[in-house]
Amino acid sequence: MQQAAKTYGKVAKQTVGARDLEADLLLQAAARLQAISDAWDSKRADLDEALRYNRKLWSIFVTAVTNPDNPLPKNIRQNIANLGLFVFNHTVTTQADPKPEMLGSLIRINRELAAGLRARPA
Numbered sequence: 001m002q003q004a005a006k007t008y009g010k011v012a013k014q015t016v017g018a019r020d021l022e023a024d025l026l027l028q029a030a031a032r033l034q035a036i037s038d039a040w041d042s043k044r045a046d047l048d049e050a051l052r053y054n055r056k057l058w059s060i061f062v063t064a065v066t067n068p069d070n071p072l073p074k075n076i077r078q079n080i081a082n083l084g085l086f087v088f089n090h091t092v093t094t095q096a097d098p099k100p101e102m103l104g105s106l107i108r109i110n111r112e113l114a115a116g117l118r119a120r121p122a
Contacts, residue, residue: 022061023114029054030110033103040100047098051091054106058087083109 032050036043062084064070065077072080087106094102 019117023117025057026110026114026117029057030107030114033107033110037100037103037107044098048095051095051106054110055088055091058084080113083113 029050032046032053036047036050062081065072065080065084070077087109090102090105094106
């Protein structure tokens with residue numbers, strides 16, 4: 001049993017922290033959306049999948065911050081939930097009338113939140 005605990009400890013030290021993982025996922029979603037925006041004519045077909053990925057990611061965030069057991073301060077949880085609602089609404093608007101300039105807000109939100117996750121102490 002002690003060997004298993006040691007092995008787990010070594011692996012835990014090697015794994016990415018939760019904040020870094022969340023930041024990486026946000027940046028990945030932003031990069032996908034940016035690539036589509038930058039090459040709209042050739043990558044337009046990838047838009048729905050990239051928006052779906054981003055929406056799923058934000059669904060996880062909103063679910064986590066609205067959980068009463070979430071340890072984040074209430075004002076931060078509320079801000080993230082509000083951003084999530086904006087992302088959901090903007091995604092629907094973008095899908096209804098797709099234009100490359102519509103992606104800028106989603107890209108900026110993801111990048112800014114990722115930067116905040118990396119800047120704050122764990």
